Amino acid sequence: MSETTADQEPVGRRERKKAATRRALADAALRLFLEHGYDQVGIRDIADAVDVSTTTLFKYFPVKEALVFDEDAEQEARLLAAVHERPRGQSVVAALREHALSCRVGRRDADPAFAAFVSLVEDTPALREYAQRMWLRHETALAHAIAEASGVPADDPDCAALAHFALEAPRSAPGHADRRETVTRAFDLLERGWNTIGPRA
Numbered sequence: 001m002s003e004t005t006a007d008q009e010p011v012g013r014r015e016r017k018k019a020a021t022r023r024a025l026a027d028a029a030l031r032l033f034l035e036h037g038y039d040q041v042g043i044r045d046i047a048d049a050v051d052v053s054t055t056t057l058f059k060y061f062p063v064k065e066a067l068v069f070d071e072d073a074e075q076e077a078r079l080l081a082a083v084h085e086r087p088r089g090q091s092v093v094a095a096l097r098e099h100a101l102s103c104r105v106g107r108r109d110a111d112p113a114f115a116a117f118v119s120l121v122e123d124t125p126a127l128r129e130y131a132q133r134m135w136l137r138h139e140t141a142l143a144h145a146i147a148e149a150s151g152v153p154a155d156d157p158d159c160a161a162l163a164h165f166a167l168e169a170p171r172s173a174p175g176h177a178d179r180r181e182t183v184t185r186a187f188d189l190l191e192r193g194w195n196t197i198g199p200r201a
Contacts, residue, residue, distance in 0.1 A: 022060045022070065024050045029067035034116055038068075038124045065130035068121065076138045078103060083145040092146050096166045097187035101180060135167050142167065165190055 028049040032041045043064060047057045061067045079099060086095035121127040143163035144154045152159060169186035 018060075021050070021052065021056070025052070025057055025060055026067055026070035030117065030120075033068065033120055038120065038127060063130075065126055068117075068127055069131065069134055072134055075103075076141060079138055079142060080145045083142070083149050086149075091191065092149055093162070093166070093187055093191040097184065097191075100166070100170045100183055100187065132171075136164075139163050139167055162190065 025046060029041070029046045032045060032049065043054050043057060046067065047054045050057075066072075082095045082099035083092055086092070121131050139160070140163075143156075143160040146162055147154045147156045147159040150156070150159060166187070169190065170183050172182050172186050
């Protein structure tokens with residue numbers, strides 16, 4: 001049952017409204033960016049499209065770039081699940097390769113809307129830089145997941161290095177005709193190097 005307080009909506013309803021507003025802002029921002037270009041759209045344009053104030057917008061998204069990356073937390077959860085929930089006998093590197101091919105390469109090939117999103121990011125310097133920082137923010141969490149899966153201390157430097165390069169590997173794909181092959185080869189290189197370090201999962 002939803003909790004209530006005087007002059008307030010039930011907690012569940014408030015949270016649903018907040019989630020709906022956040023989603024509406026992100027959707028409006030992406031639509032406007034794709035239609036007019038990232039640099040040509042201002043914060044007020046996005047707020048007006050959803051009929052909220054710019055103050056309200058900034059409560060949900062502290063910077064303009066964040067509007068494009070509304071699924072940051074979900075992406076990290078999927079990334080860590082690739083390690084923790086991989087099939088028995090599958091290596092960590094193989095699991096991360098499958099995740100990269102599915103979520104960062106295959107989705108682009110199969111989903112025109114996602115392909116347009118990726119092109120927007122790749123063609124906009126501010127978004128490219130933000131995307132890079134966003135992915136590298138997941139580096140520590142991924143390193144800890146790899147360490148746990150490998151039975152070594154959380155601060156193991158080999159796990160930190162693997163996490164870093166696994167997140168960077170898909171960035172080798174743009175500019176190549178066969179993105180899947182390019183990313184696969186990058187992970188194959190990681191797998192060979194990883195296997196020379198010693199016993200690992």
